[in-house]
Amino acid sequence: MDTLTSADLPLGETAPPQTSARPFVREKNGRSELILAVSGAKCGGCLAKIEKNVSALEGIDHVRMNLSTGRLVADWTSDGFNPDRIIETLNGLGYPSKPFDPDLVDASRQKRERGLLLAMAVAGFAAANIMLLSVSVWAGKGEMSDATRTLLHWVSAAIAIPTVAFSGRPFFSSALGALRGGHVNMDVPISLAVLLATGLSIYETIHHGEHSYFDAAVMLLFFLLIGRFLEARLQRQAYKAADDLAAMQAVTVSRRLEDGSIETVASGSLGVGDTLIISTGERLPVDADLMSAEASLNTSLVTGEVMPQLEPQGTRIYAGSVNLGAPIEVAVATTTDDSLIGEISRLLDVGEQKRSKYRQIADKAAELYVPIVHTLAAVAFIGWFIISGDVRTALFTAISVLVITCPCALALAAPVVQIVAAGRLFRANAFLKSGDALERIAACDHIVFDKTGTLTELTPHFDDTEESRETLNLAAHLARASRHPLSRAVVQAACPGPVAENVEEHKGLGLSGLIDGKEARLGSWEWVSAENGAAPEDNVSLWFWIDGSAPAPLHLTEDIKKGAKELLHSLDELGVTYEICSGDHPARVEEVAARVGVQNFTGGIKPVGKAERVDALSVEGHKVLMIGDGLNDAGALASSHAALAPGGALDAARTASDAVYSGESLENIATVIRVARSAQGRIKENFGLAVIYNLIAVPIALLGFVTPLIAAIAMSGSSIVVTLNALRVASGKTK
Structure with a gap:
C-alpha cells in the first residue's frame, strides 16, 4: 500500500514498518526499475531534494519523482545495486516510502482525507465552545471572582488539550519529520505557535492568571485544517490517469498455442510473436500485426478517426483499437509496457511530473515566511528578556509574534479562492x-x-436533403439489420421502415439483401459498384446501390x-x-x-x-x-x-x-x-493583504503591545478579510 507519514495517516494509525524493495524490482530491457510511493513531499523544494539525493546514490541512472501522485521511479543497470538503499535514503530525508501498489493507494488517500475532515470537525466544535467560555470571562471582567474565572479556564483546558493533541497531529508529525530530515517547513512555526500558546495557557491557569489562550490555539488549528482538507480533496484526483490506462491494459485475451488450442491469459504475460484471437467488439491490449486477410477497426481512441477503418493483412494495429468485424488473428508486436497505451502512460507520467514542479504563489511565499518568522520570534524573546529580565514577558511577546504572524491568512489565501471559484464554475457546468x-x-x-x-x-450524421431522402430510406432497409456504427447512423437519419430480406453482412465490405425483390447493397464503393471501377472524385465512405439504379453516395457530416x-x-x-x-x-x-x-x-x-x-x-x-x-x-x-x-x-x-x-x-x-x-487576481490580492497585515501587526507585536489573545483575534480578522475578498470571484462578471 501507499506509505504515509503519521501526518498523512488517518488519525489513530501509525506508519507501517519498512518493507524490502527487492521483490518489487522490475527487469525491463536490461534495466532494473523500482516504483515507490513517497509521502511527506508537498512542494517543489521537497521534490528537488528527493531527486538530488536519490540520484547521488552510486549506481542510480535515472530518478523521476511525481509530486502529484507521490510516485518515485528509479532505474539502474548495476547488478550489485541494493534497492533498499533508496528507501533508506528517503527515510533519512524525512520522506518515508514503500513499494508502490496502485490497488490500495486511493483507499489510503481517502482515509487521510476522512482523518483531516474529522480533525477539522473536532477543532471547529472545540473552538466554538472555548470561545463561548472566553466571552464569559471577557464580559465578566471586574465582576467575576478569581475562582470562577479559573474554573472556566480549567473547563477550556479540558476541551482544548485533547483537541490540540488530536487535531494538531497532522501538523506536529509533519514538523517532526521535517526536523528529523534536517529542514523546516510551514508546519514547524504552526506547531510552535499552537504548542507554546497551549503550554502558556496551562501555566497561566495553574497560577490563576487573568488570561488563557486556549481559544487562540484551537481556532488556529481549525482555520488551518480547512485549507489542509481542501488541498487533500483536490489532490486525491491528481494521480488517476495513469491508473486508468493501466486498467485498460490489465485484461485477459485469447492466445493460440502451437498445437492449435486456445488459452486465456493476462495481457501482461504476452510476449512478442504470440498469436491472439481478437473477437468482435474486443479491444486490443497491445500493439499487434494483422495476420487475417483484413479487419474492420474502430481506432477513434487512438487516432480520433470517427470512421471505421478497413485494414489489410500486415497492418500494425495499435493498442486501444476495437475489432468491429469478424474475429481476427494478430501477432503481438510489443509488450503492454511498450505499446501505444504504454507510451501514452509514460507521457502522462512525464506531464504530471512537469506540472508537479509548478510552484504556486503559496510555495514561493512559504520559502521566505519560515526563516523570517523564526528570526522575528527569536529576536522578540531575546530582546524583551534583555530589556525586562523577565522570562514570562519575553515568552509572551515571542508567542504573540508567532501567533500574529501565523500563516493562517497565508494558508487560506489560495484554498479559499479555489473553493469559491470551484463553486462559481459548478454553477456554469x-x-x-x-x-x-x-x-x-x-x-x-x-x-x-x-x-x-x-x-x-x-456521432456523425448523414446529410438529410430532398435529394438524399429516398436513398437514405432505402439504405435503411439494409442498415436496420446491422449494429455497425455507420449503419446505426443511417437508421437514425432515415424514417421508420421495414427490414430488407436475406440481409448478409460481408466482412470489411458492407451489407447485401433484397428490397421489394430487388438486390441491394450498402457499403464501400468497391462493394456496391458492379463494375468495380475507379471511385469517383467525390468518393465518400458509404454508398448505396439497388438493382436498376446507379450507386448513390451517402454524405457524412459532423455537427x-x-x-x-x-x-x-x-x-x-x-x-x-x-x-x-x-x-x-x-x-x-x-x-x-x-x-x-x-x-x-x-x-x-x-x-x-x-x-x-x-x-x-x-x-x-x-x-x-x-x-x-x-x-x-x-x-x-x-x-x-x-x-x-x-x-x-x-x-x-x-x-x-x-x-x-x-x-x-x-x-x-x-x-x-x-x-x-x-x-488569480483575488489570490494575488489576498497575499498582498496578508503582507500588509503583517507589516502593520508585526512591529506592534515586537514592541510588546499585543497579547497572545489580541494576536489570535487579529489573526482571525485577517483570515476573514481574505475570505471576504475571495467571495468576489463568485459575484459579478469576470473579465
Missing part, C-alpha cells in the same frame, strides 16, 4: 479537479483543440457543437490564440476548421505527435491549454500547462485534465478561463 489548476489556466495564452468530441459531436463560434470570439477578446490538432483525416479537419473559422489546423496526427506539438509550443514560450476527450489526447493533456476535457470524455482524458466542462454550449470554456483569471 464546469468542475475543477486540481488545486493549482486555476493559476495555470489563468496563465495560458494558446489553446490546442482536439476536433472530434471537442469541437464536433462524437459543430453549439457555441463554437461564440467561444472563438470570446477567445479573441481574451487575447488567447488557438489551433486544431486532430488524428482524424486531414480533409475532414480542414472542413471543420473552415466551418468554425480556425486558421491553424493539423490532421492525421498520432497521440505522440499531439504531445510533441504541445511541447514545441511550450518551447516557443506559449502556455498551452489543451482541450480533448480521447485516449489519443491524454498525453497532450498531461504535457500541456493546463488541460480541459468535456464531460463525455474518456476516463483517462478526464483524469489527465484540470477541469471538466459540460452543458450544451462550448462557451463554458471561456467561462473557465475568465473565472481562472479572476481567481
